[in-house]
Amino acid sequence: xxxxxxxxxxxxxxxEAELSAAFAPDVxxxxxxxxxxxxxxxxxxxxxxxxxxxxxxxxxxxxIYFHNKxxxxxxxxxxxxxxxxxxxxxxxxxxxxKADDVGAGVVGDFLARSFDLRAGDVIVLYDQSMRPFNxxxxxxxxxxxxxxxxxxxxxxxxxxxxxxxMEEQVATDLCVYVEDGARTRFAAEExxxxxxxxRVLTRGALKEALLAAYGARSGxxxxxxxxxxxxxxxxxxxxxxxxxxxxxxxxxxxxALGFSTGDILEVRLIEAAxxxxxxxxxxxxxxxxxSVYLGAPVLKEFMLxxxxxxxxxxxxxxxxxxxxxxxxxxxxxxxxxGSVIPAWTSAITEPDVAVRGT
Amino acid sequence: MRDVSLEIGSSDFTVVTGxxxxxxxxxxxxLGLLARPTRGTIFIDDQEVSSYSDAWQTRIRREKxxxxxxxxxxxxxxxxxxxxxxxxxxRDIRLDKRKRAALDILxxxxxxxxxxxxxxxxxxxxxxxxxxxxxxxxxxxIILADEPTASVDIETGVHILKIFRSLKKSGKTIIAVSHxxxxxxxxxxxxxxxxxxxxxxxxx
Numbered sequence: 001x002x003x004x005x006x007x008x009x010x011x012x013x014x015x016e017a018e019l020s021a022a023f024a025p026d027v028x029x030x031x032x033x034x035x036x037x038x039x040x041x042x043x044x045x046x047x048x049x050x051x052x053x054x055x056x057x058x059x060x061x062x063x064i065y066f067h068n069k070x071x072x073x074x075x076x077x078x079x080x081x082x083x084x085x086x087x088x089x090x091x092x093x094x095x096x097x098k099a100d101d102v103g104a105g106v107v108g109d110f111l112a113r114s115f116d117l118r119a120g121d122v123i124v125l126y127d128q129s130m131r132p133f134n135x136x137x138x139x140x141x142x143x144x145x146x147x148x149x150x151x152x153x154x155x156x157x158x159x160x161x162x163x164x165x166m167e168e169q170v171a172t173d174l175c176v177y178v179e180d181g182a183r184t185r186f187a188a189e190e191x192x193x194x195x196x197x198x199r200v201l202t203r204g205a206l207k208e209a210l211l212a213a214y215g216a217r218s219g220x221x222x223x224x225x226x227x228x229x230x231x232x233x234x235x236x237x238x239x240x241x242x243x244x245x246x247x248x249x250x251x252x253x254x255x256a257l258g259f260s261t262g263d264i265l266e267v268r269l270i271e272a273a274x275x276x277x278x279x280x281x282x283x284x285x286x287x288x289x290x291s292v293y294l295g296a297p298v299l300k301e302f303m304l305x306x307x308x309x310x311x312x313x314x315x316x317x318x319x320x321x322x323x324x325x326x327x328x329x330x331x332x333x334x335x336x337x338g339s340v341i342p343a344w345t346s347a348i349t350e351p352d353v354a355v356r357g358t
Numbered sequence: 359m360r361d362v363s364l365e366i367g368s369s370d371f372t373v374v375t376g377x378x379x380x381x382x383x384x385x386x387x388x389l390g391l392l393a394r395p396t397r398g399t400i401f402i403d404d405q406e407v408s409s410y411s412d413a414w415q416t417r418i419r420r421e422k423x424x425x426x427x428x429x430x431x432x433x434x435x436x437x438x439x440x441x442x443x444x445x446x447x448x449r450d451i452r453l454d455k456r457k458r459a460a461l462d463i464l465x466x467x468x469x470x471x472x473x474x475x476x477x478x479x480x481x482x483x484x485x486x487x488x489x490x491x492x493x494x495x496x497x498x499x500i501i502l503a504d505e506p507t508a509s510v511d512i513e514t515g516v517h518i519l520k521i522f523r524s525l526k527k528s529g530k531t532i533i534a535v536s537h538x539x540x541x542x543x544x545x546x547x548x549x550x551x552x553x554x555x556x557x558x559x560x561x562x
Contacts, residue, residue, distance in 0.1 A: 258423075352392040
């Protein structure tokens with residue numbers, strides 16, 4: 001059950017990381033000073049823009065405290081940035097930002113649920129100088145992109161500049177879109193040559209970072225897999241050792257009754273397969289009840305991390321066929337080994353143990 | 359066992375007797391192809407079977423022999439009829455036919471009403487009769503029995519002897535290890551063992 005829940009959560013996080021990465025630009029360029037990120041001068045955008053086959057769009061973003069939670073306010077330029085085809089999958093209600101939107105925003109599911117927001121509602125944030133700043137909600141992100149959007153308030157770049165009081169000559173970072181996807185790595189290297197102080201992140205690196213951060217929980221997943229595999233093998237071995245004299249007697253009886261070594265192994269194999277399949281089915285069923293219906297208490301904190309100031313993540317779950325196969329394999333295989341090997345060693349010894357009753 | 363040379367007649371009721379540790383059970387195991395002799399040979403129907411491979415010995419056991427153990431050796435996880443039908447399982451006989459055959463045997467042995475009981479719910483006598491049913495369900499030519507009446511009461515012992523008598527009449531070869539005088543009286547051939555040697559081998 002624990003293994004099933006952990007595997008379902010890990011698969012859910014992986015799926016979200018993949019979908020979230022789809023919204024990232026091909027290359028993100030940030031500017032560093034003394035190892036810390038600072039606003040990047042737009043002149044670098046012009047330098048990168050001169051490279052062939054690339055398009056540069058600035059982005060302005062930052063964090064705000066709102067009702068004791070930390071949110072990301074991100075300003076984008078919908079007129080110039082390519083809108084990913086997955087956007088229809090990411091919007092639960094309303095629409096995405098348009099080029100001429102002013103004072104409009106698309107918000108994450110957590111914010112919408114917390115304040116019962118719907119498309120058309122207005123939220124009042126407080127800008128850099130703590131003046132009220134009205135945002136009309138035009139769309140709400142789905143829960144399928146929680147890693148990307150749970151804490152997100154997406155507005156136009158001009159609104160973001162006004163909100164954070166950031167000048168036109170700078171941006172928080174630059175989004176670089178490469179026409180030929182195969183040249184992304186080359187483009188990233190070129191950017192780094194042009195701007196040595198830049199931090200250059202490709203979409204692939206971003207995805208890896210997301211997976212590393214959450215599945216790191218993926219180390220935790222691996223540990224759970226190993227511990228449980230070891231435990232199952234130990235239990236199977238222990239069970240067989242404890243029952244070995246009884247098992248030998250039973251094998252002796254069966255051989256005296258005319259069973260061959262092959263017949264006995266077949267019987268044991270079927271027994272172990274049925275037992276393992278039933279155990280795995282029970283474990284998967286309990287894992288679904290525990291994670292889907294009970295919300296995976298305790299394990300959720302291990303897998304998603306814990307924070308008081310970040311919005312709460314709804315539980316990302318995904319039940320993959322390959323994961324189910326792995327769960328069944330891990331339940332059935334050690335039992336098969338644990339049952340068949342002792343049965344084989346008993347079956348190849350002389351069966352007069354049955355006659356002697358020892 | 360040493361220097362044992364025996365001939366057991368077809369359709370005979372042979373009783374092997376002797377003190378504890380004399381080699382009775384070893385002889386039964388050898389005759390039943392459950393153990394291999396370190397020296398010497400065993401013939402069944404003029405075929406030297408002691409050097410056969412495990413697979414062939416298994417085949418002979420399956421086709422020709424039925425075993426009755428001293429401690430009945432029923433499998434506790436199965437019902438009485440399931441225990442009786444076990445030897446038919448490895449002959450690839452369909453479940454309904456296996457069950458029919460097992461129920462018929464249990465009916466003959468007076469256990470028709472107990473066929474759906476777990477072995478733990480049966481009395482010692484009923485357990486031993488169920489074990490006899492299991493030995494007979496394949497209609498074997500040779501029946502090997504180790505102290506078949508040792509763990510049962512007098513009444514059940516008498517019942518078991520009646521079954522043996524009937525089997526003898528139908529031409530079965532019976533080889534039984536026993537100390538029971540009642541069983542010895544039924545024997546056509548009595549073999550007495552001492553210290554692994556044949557002390558006496560007499561035909562009645």
